[in-house]
Amino acid sequence: xxxxxxxxxxxxxxxxxxxxxxxxxxxxxxxxxxxxxxxxxxxxxxxxxxxxxxxxxxxxxxxxxxxxxxxxxxxxxxxxxxxxxxxxxxxxxxxxxxxxxxxxxxxxxxxxxxxxxxxxxxxxxxxxxxxxxxxxxxxxxxxxxxxxxxxxxxxxxxxxxxxxxxxxxxxxxxxxxxxxxxxxxxxxxxxxxxxxxxxxxxxxxxxxxxxxxxxxxxxxxxxxxxx
Amino acid sequence: xxxxxxxxxxxxxxxxxxxxxxxxxxxxxxxxxxxxxxxxxxxxxxxxxxxxxxxxxxxxxxxxxxxxxxxxxxxxxxxxxxxxxxxxxxxxxxxxxxxxxxxxxxxxxxxxxxxxxxxxxxxxxxxxxxxxxxxxxxxxxxxxxxxxxxxxxxxxxxxxxxxxxxxxxxxxxxxxxxxxxxxxxxxxxxxxxxxxxxxxxxxxxxxxxxxxxxxxxxxxxxxxxxxxxxxxxxxxxxxxxxxxxxxxxxxxxxxxxxxxxxxxxxxxxxxxxxxxxxxxxxxxxxxxxxxxxxxxx
Numbered sequence: 001x002x003x004x005x006x007x008x009x010x011x012x013x014x015x016x017x018x019x020x021x022x023x024x025x026x027x028x029x030x031x032x033x034x035x036x037x038x039x040x041x042x043x044x045x046x047x048x049x050x051x052x053x054x055x056x057x058x059x060x061x062x063x064x065x066x067x068x069x070x071x072x073x074x075x076x077x078x079x080x081x082x083x084x085x086x087x088x089x090x091x092x093x094x095x096x097x098x099x100x101x102x103x104x105x106x107x108x109x110x111x112x113x114x115x116x117x118x119x120x121x122x123x124x125x126x127x128x129x130x131x132x133x134x135x136x137x138x139x140x141x142x143x144x145x146x147x148x149x150x151x152x153x154x155x156x157x158x159x160x161x162x163x164x165x166x167x168x169x170x171x172x173x174x175x176x177x178x179x180x181x182x183x184x185x186x187x188x189x190x191x192x193x194x195x196x197x198x199x200x201x202x203x204x205x206x207x208x209x210x211x212x213x214x215x216x217x218x219x220x221x222x223x224x225x226x227x
Numbered sequence: 228x229x230x231x232x233x234x235x236x237x238x239x240x241x242x243x244x245x246x247x248x249x250x251x252x253x254x255x256x257x258x259x260x261x262x263x264x265x266x267x268x269x270x271x272x273x274x275x276x277x278x279x280x281x282x283x284x285x286x287x288x289x290x291x292x293x294x295x296x297x298x299x300x301x302x303x304x305x306x307x308x309x310x311x312x313x314x315x316x317x318x319x320x321x322x323x324x325x326x327x328x329x330x331x332x333x334x335x336x337x338x339x340x341x342x343x344x345x346x347x348x349x350x351x352x353x354x355x356x357x358x359x360x361x362x363x364x365x366x367x368x369x370x371x372x373x374x375x376x377x378x379x380x381x382x383x384x385x386x387x388x389x390x391x392x393x394x395x396x397x398x399x400x401x402x403x404x405x406x407x408x409x410x411x412x413x414x415x416x417x418x419x420x421x422x423x424x425x426x427x428x429x430x431x432x433x434x435x436x437x438x439x440x441x442x443x444x445x446x447x448x449x450x451x452x453x454x455x456x457x458x459x460x461x462x463x464x465x466x467x468x469x470x471x472x473x474x475x476x477x478x479x480x481x482x483x484x485x486x487x488x489x490x491x492x493x494x495x496x497x498x499x500x501x502x503x504x505x506x507x508x509x510x511x512x513x514x515x516x517x518x519x520x521x522x523x524x
Contacts, residue, residue: 118243
């Protein structure tokens with residue numbers, strides 16, 4: 001019924017309105033799994049973004065975000081928790097953090113190996129500290145042979161959108177609202193680069209033995225399965 | 228059921244892959260390679276400024292192979308170069324941009340490395356060529372906000388319908404320009420026929436001059452071009468122009484600045500008589516001058 005109502009509502013909307021409706025719900029949904037990562041104290045304080053990877057408190061971010069000690073993670077529900085680093089790799093610019101919390105909302109993982117040039121993407125983080133700051137655009141290209149990037153075998157997703165300081169460690173979503181990358185750096189105001197999630201998976205598997213985010217689908221407690 | 232955003236994403240990625248089959252890599256400069264688009268079988272259009280050498284040019288094809296290419300010709304005034312290469316690629320549908328409107332979504336495609344790449348933007352403005360700096364000669368051009376990723380010069384601008392509207396150039400700093408199909412057609416046809424773009428030649432040095440009010444009234448314009456030099460044996464000399472004459476119109480096109488004259492001296496006037504309205508001794512006269520061809524610099 002709900003989907004029928006939704007379909008009827010969409011029929012009455014222009015394509016532009018449908019797009020905005022979808023983008024709004026996509027951002028609201030993803031925002032629940034986005035966290036602010038801060039470190040250091042006083043004038044040395046810095047902050048970036050992170051994504052809840054596992055509902056038991058595993059958070060993924062950039063290694064360059066956690067550099068100053070005194071790590072804290074602010075959740076969407078307002079909780080501000082101490083965090084500890086359980087794995088970090090500066091050459092990959094990835095870090096895994098742990099906070100003491102359970103049942104955290106996670107975002108589904110998308111297939112970062114099948115990101116096509118021209119496909120829609122959406123980045124979210126804390127640009128200049130702005131909460132949940134979002135920017136949309138397209139995949140320019142992906143792989144290890146991108147112009148502007150050193151040819152050292154590292155894989156990147158090149159993005160035509162507007163990442164800013166503070167987006168680092170935040171989420172890159174595809175048009176399904178699934179996580180496909182970790183926003184990491186920019187080469188100019190209009191071009192950003194993200195680490196694909198398959199690299200994150202490999203990092204987690206190698207360093208802490210986590211194979212996969214358990215939540216390929218969010219828990220659906222109300223749904224009744226008839227056998 | 229896929230929603231509107233997924234449909235949009237799928238369509239954009241699909242068009243990128245489909246039309247990307249006609250977009251090639253152009254290796255003709257020391258730095259990063261740039262892009263080019265198949266115009267017709269064996270003919271590739273690209274940006275003139277990325278073709279830094281006349282020989283040893285290579286073209287990278289979508290299937291990963293590289294073939295050698297020869298330079299058919301170049302036109303710095305529209306930043307277009309035309310190459311010939313054995314490339315068995317699909318010819319894209321080249322569209323006149325008449326149907327495009329300010330605000331439309333467009334994709335820029337490029338192939339600076341092996342794979343096709345894309346950026347998204349909107350059409351910011353559709354401009355007439357007179358907004359360009361002197362020396363550039365385009366009837367009109369599209370201005371977009373697509374990101375010109377390194378190596379995107381010479382690549383295609385795609386409409387939502389998958390038509391190629393022109394080739395993108397970053398020759399002007401800070402602005403993404405697209406040279407439209409109509410200009411490309413004129414340049415490519417001329418270069419294929421002659422190997423160069425012919426430019427008309429008059430043989431005068433001229434500067435803008437304000438007309439006195441009585442002359443301005445007779446002439447119907449405030450400014451003209453004061454002739455400060457006449458090259459010997461030039462079309463201007465043979466046509467009877469003297470130093471001190473003030474040029475008013477060229478074939479009814481008002482001449483208010485030297486750029487107006489540069490633009491008016493199109494290649495198709497070469498060898499033909501053109502009517503020049505001038506002011507001499509306070510009176511308006513009309514001269515007929517046979518336009519010559521501008522020698523190669």
